[in-house]
Amino acid sequence: MDQMKNFTKGFFKDNPVFVMLLGMCPTLATTSSAINGLGMGIATTFVLTMANIVISLIKNLVPDKVRIPIFIVVVASFVTIVDLVMAGYAPALHAQLGIFIPLIVVNCIVLGRAEAFASRNNVFSSMIDGLGMGLGFAMALTLLGSVREMLGNYSLFGHKFIQTDGILVFILSPGAFIALGFLIALINKVTKKV
């Protein structure tokens, strides 16, 4: 397997958010600012990579009919670990991301990669796949978060560049949908899908 291709596919060709349209809930919910999007992306990358490694390790010990619940439990334990570690060492980010940290367990990207890749490939490849897809996800979230923060708060990563209230709607719910919609359209155009 070409590990370079394996790693980079998650960034553009198979980007989980912009191309595969997976993981929408956290994408919309945690991108009211660039740092939140980035934090969420990194937490998810950790869970995705670790889960991929473990699932690839135990793939031959898992009876086929019960594999989904087992994958879910593995993912859930890493989510719990991320949750606890963030509560203790990154409390501000933990408070901001709130309920969406435990919700990483139902992020379709994580279960999707476990099912489509980790359960069928060796440990090293699975790890690279997890890292690549996770970082691609993180990149998408940071991008959307940056756009929403710049338009909605005239700031980026907390540094305000125009000292007034931004176009508020972009930090609120509707803005998430609209910003993502236009971003996907833009990316489709740029990658010449249309």
Add this chain to the structure above:
Amino acid sequence: MEYIIMIISAVLVSNIVLANFLGICPFLGVSGKITTASGMAGAVLFVMAVASIVTWMIQQYILTPFGLGFLQTIAFILVIAALVQVVEIILKKVSPPLYQALGVFLPLITTNCAILGVALLITQKEYNLIEGTIYAIGNALGFALALIIFAGIREHLELMEVPKGMRGMPIALVVAGILSLAFMGFANLV
């Protein structure tokens, strides 16, 4: 009376999909036709209500008394996964056409963040069993409302001339955004 306010709040003021971003995947994935949307909404209503009751009891009688709060994620998601299996089996027997129509989306209810999300919110808000159940039903109704309205709009959208770059997901997202904006008008209702 309080319960009615809770339901209105969950369906309109703080709609699970349009305001809380839970349940987006099925919302975007199953809203192509009103009939499939209704089927999904029904399945979600059942799973959400039962899951909320069972997870509440597990939290109340097992996790909290024994200081096992950190096992919440693992325990809750196992309950939901099991419930969805049960629903699948029942649906296959009781209504094969609906089972076929929902297809792969049925097992995907397990990963519907709305179900786990609502279960977690109920423990966070420290509702009792009755409040929790009503809250779950309210949110399931909110999910159904958002889903069915959206499906109706998308069925019309199919017949429109949408700019090429916006076709499919982009325009669906923008429409969802406008719907979310509309629902914000309910903000001071309760």
Add this chain to the structure above:
Amino acid sequence: MAKLESTFLNMFLTLLTVTAISSLGAGVVYNLTKEPIAEVARQKQQRAIEQVMPGFDEYRRFAVMPANGQDSLIFFEGTKDGEVIGVAVNTYTNLGYSGLIKLMVGFRPDGTIVNYEVLDHKETPGLGSKIAEGFKEQFSGKNPVDFKLTVTKDGGEVDAITAATISSRAVCDALSRAFVTYEEVKKQQNQ
């Protein structure tokens, strides 16, 4: 690559084993992070006290049961050079839009509000969450003796957050609870 057969026993055992190991793993991390998480909470409280009652060099802590409410309020009476400069009160309200809101409010000895910090809330982001932002500035320097601690809609002098009246009312409830209890405490101390 032969996988384990899907017999009932195999399925049951593997699920049980995986769940057991996962729970153990989670338990280990839980124990490792217990202290840091508790420390985070302690620091948050300390920061809040310093924000609402600036300039103390020592404080003493005591709990008082309010006239209305099921949980006691925690008072931190701050002194500088032996003189009482005010109190920071850890107060709460259950009337938030999403339930419990915990605040730390600072009073000068004459009852004037210095400031408050929101310790915990689950209010709606972008709406009710504003109780932790600009909304609180209107309380600084006001004394509830002559500043009516209710929203204008209810005949008071507090400017509610647009579209977040319930959250605004809840904050008033928490502040009133703290103020009334502080008045009681002062009365007791002067007896």
